[in-house]
Amino acid sequence: MTNRRLMAVLSLVFAAGLAVGAYVSMDDVSPLTPSAHASQSRRGKPQSRRGKPMVSPTEARERDYYAPNSETLQPDEIRVIALGTGMPTPRPFQAAACFLMELGNGDKFIFDIGDGSVERMFALQIPTAFLDKVFIGHLHGDHFGDIGSLFVAGGIAGRFTPLRIWGPSGATPELGTKAAIEAMEKMFAWDIAGRLGQTDIRGFATEITEFDYKKEQVVYEENGVVIRSFPAIHAIDGSVSYSLEWNGLKIVFGSDTYPNKWFIRNARGADLAIHECFIAVPDLVAKYNLTPEAALQVGTQIHTAPEAFGKVMSMVKPKHAVAYHFWKDFDTTPGVYERVRSTYDGPLGLAEDFMVWNVTREGVRERMAIIDEHTWNPPHAYPAEPVRKEDLVGYSPEIEGGRLDVDDVIRPIYEEASEALGRKFEYPTNK
Ligand SMILES: [Zn+2]
């Protein structure tokens, strides 16, 4: 390891400590070094010389991570959680782009919804009725590819209202958000028909707001929350970034973009500025299998190279900068960090999935969330409506005629439920 690289790694550790506020005063550290402890043991009675421990052997201690649903969101606070920070090919450690913003007034907003992000969203155990507002920055699969998962799984799990989606127009109508989402709904025609009369499917609908990608404008204003859209430069026309302002706090989310003047203008004064920061070109060649020509084009012209990310943040000077859209591995992170640090020396978080930022006027706290991989669907916020049997689509005679006679084992399940729940569940005669 070169000295320069070693320094970069050391300063990364240093920065991580700063970001989570992990400094412990030397006065707080036990004066017993291992060697002092050993010599005391040799002199005997080590227990009595230790005195009362500074950490209880039995009492709960404050966590240094975020356990979902264990902390009340304060009325003046925004919690941002990264649910996708990686690349277009999702992997277990990192889904594609997605950031959730939870506001102290109860509102929740999803910015981008890349492939693989929805399973992470569900791991937070937030009722899906609250996850009904999605803002798409551009229509690359790694920024909206999981919208179908939230549409369907959210509808199954307790969202009984339409999924509200905001997104940019395109250079032509068929390249816009409205066309994409309408096509998505058509894609699920069988899925929706197959649920009619079986479960409450009121959530299997969308409400699309498509806006002009070329404008800097307010696209959402409800409940004291103002969300603005502004243009980005990425691949072809039709990419945008967003700012969210509420309660004197400002969070900016850049979907993919080449560094642009709109981001600088709209992100000034941000408490948290999230911007893409692509894999460094040498790693795009060596590990991502791009040709040098493609790596230079994709890594510096379509996206924001780490050095350019740093330059953007040096101009914006946010309270806290967040870089995402690179694979955060032990061997790639030092390179990204070193390149960003060549042009930016302010507060910085290199995002990975489940990184959490608590944003208040006092500052930004950065840490990780710990989730349970075995979570079930989150609790319902509102009750489901009873289904109407007459809505059932049913089977053709050919398919209906293929049923085995298993009534003798299914009928007792209805009887068991009727007895346990104290109401009569009619055994279906016409299935
Ligand atoms: Zn993109």
Ligand SMILES: [Zn+2]
């Ligand atoms: Zn992307």
